[in-house]
Amino acid sequence: MAIEITPADWAGFETVMGPKGGCGGCWCRLWRVARKEFEADKGDGNRDAMRALFDSGTVPGLLALDGTDPVGWISVAPRAEFPRLKASRILQPVDDLPVWSVSCFLVKPPYRRQGLSVHLLQAACTFAAERGAPAIEGYPIDGKEKYPPVYGWTGFAGAYRSAGFAEVARRSPTRPIMRKSLG
Template sequence: MSTTALKVRPLTSDTWDDFESVMGANGGARGCWCMHWRLSIQEWMAGKGDGNRAAMRDLAEGSAPPGVVGYLDGTPVAWCGFGHRSDFPRMQRSSLLKPVDDEQVVSLTCLFVKRSHRGKGLCSDLIVAVCGYLAETAEAQTVEAYPVEPADGRKAGADNAMTGIASAFRAAGFTEIARPRSERLVMRYSLR
């Protein structure tokens, strides 16, 4: 794991401009704005772009932040979306990512690093910083993630890499608890 000084701040109306800077004009990928797991596919497609952006803005102005913005030397460079598993109905309905047990967890659903900062080993640092933040603020004692582990050294595609890469979670101290598909893992980390 690298030793960058990556810091995180919750997404609120105060950090909204920084979040937009990280996500770029496309809202991360294809107008998602990190709403993929929070909406049905029909709702997500109907809101693609400005609608999903407005929905995330509403969440950012709510009482519980939907994630954190990551900063390197004060510059916004990364994003991690999270919430209680119940915040992600699409994930709950998924045969692949449905809950493996009844443990109360905080689900990490999206990791996004600004293109200009990719390939610098920031994902593990982001995960560590997010877990530090959650250790201070979350009611749940366990963090759960759903990364991919591409086979044969292939790169993960944009559509499935949004949940992160397994090696970055291993480097941050997560352990595998299930593998619903050969390239898709469920991993956990204890906050306490």
């Protein structure tokens, strides 16, 4: 499988999100706004807000392409762009380093369990490093339970380990904070 990973564009992002906008109308805005705003905007409001972000010239993530077909997405941006992370007692900042964060993945079903998440993480590291990030973090699922892929929207710890991330904190049995230095 020859997959190319590129900065996301709206059309490709919309294709990966599908008609329901990812997981139940989230449109990858869960960590970008307060819970009340997220819930109020679920569906069309989140789509429109994310579209406005793209229209502003911001690249909020990367797309995986199989030829010209968008098949995967990873959200990556400075951690400061995800205020809800700071509000989480489990995902609070580990230190004052201005890290970038990976907050979300979405991989189309036929492309799951083929290592695409690792390639997306590696591309996110390059993308963040090129923009001056000293390190990049993620907040994957890690536990003994077997989670269906749909619940892996923050990624799985094994993919992070394969991409060179190391655990730097764990405030929950199933949710480590994993980081990779880019310096």
